[in-house]
Amino acid sequence: MLIELIVSFFLLVGASFALVGSIGLARLPDFFTRLHGPTKATTLGIGGVLIASVIYFSARSAGLSLHEALIALFLFMTAPISAMLLAKAAIHRKVTTRSRVPPRFER
Amino acid sequence: MILSLSIYAALAMLAVAILLNLWRLAIGPDDTDRVLALDTLFINTIALLVVLGIHFDTTVYFESALVLALIGFIGTAAFCKYQLRGDLIE
Numbered sequence: 001m002l003i004e005l006i007v008s009f010f011l012l013v014g015a016s017f018a019l020v021g022s023i024g025l026a027r028l029p030d031f032f033t034r035l036h037g038p039t040k041a042t043t044l045g046i047g048g049v050l051i052a053s054v055i056y057f058s059a060r061s062a063g064l065s066l067h068e069a070l071i072a073l074f075l076f077m078t079a080p081i082s083a084m085l086l087a088k089a090a091i092h093r094k095v096t097t098r099s100r101v102p103p104r105f106e107r
Numbered sequence: 108m109i110l111s112l113s114i115y116a117a118l119a120m121l122a123v124a125i126l127l128n129l130w131r132l133a134i135g136p137d138d139t140d141r142v143l144a145l146d147t148l149f150i151n152t153i154a155l156l157v158v159l160g161i162h163f164d165t166t167v168y169f170e171s172a173l174v175l176a177l178i179g180f181i182g183t184a185a186f187c188k189y190q191l192r193g194d195l196i197e
Binding site for chain 2: 071
């Protein structure tokens with residue numbers, strides 16, 4: 001029962017952070033702010049969901065279940081790299097920033 | 108009981124997140140927006156697979172989640188390299 005509560009807590013935290021990151025991706029005004037949203041929030045979301053999975057499968061079977069830690073390790077290593085590469089590509093493509101203009105959804 | 112309820116809530120939130128990513132993928136004004144949306148879509152799909160693994164009480168989904176993580180990173184890195192250098196393998 002306590003295990004279920006802990007797993008539920010981490011699942012909800014992870015999924016809500018993933019949702020917040022995707023809302024940021026959809027709503028923020030220009031590319032560089034949109035880059036900020038998902039790269040922070042979804043790695044935290046993945047972290048929460050994977051912690052929930054580790055706890056659930058470790059309580060389910062004998063011994064520690066650490067398959068998911070592999071995914072978390074890989075994602076935590078590659079998420080900053082891909083964000084930096086995307087920012088460099090956007091600078092190279094001369095993507096404009098609209099930081100002083102209200103959100104583009106008003107037009 | 109609590110666990111299945113929160114699994115359904117997490118699945119609903121991840122589904123909404125994936126729909127938002129697909130919307131950004133469709134309307135993204137620049138190519139980099141679309142690639143960022145694809146990257147986020149991969150990450151949300153990994154989270155969805157892990158939650159489905161808890162729901163069905165199986166460990167089959169770990170490998171596919173790992174492969175998705177690899178493919179998502181390689182795709183993003185390949186696009187950025189192509190944009191920056193004009194070529195993938197020089």
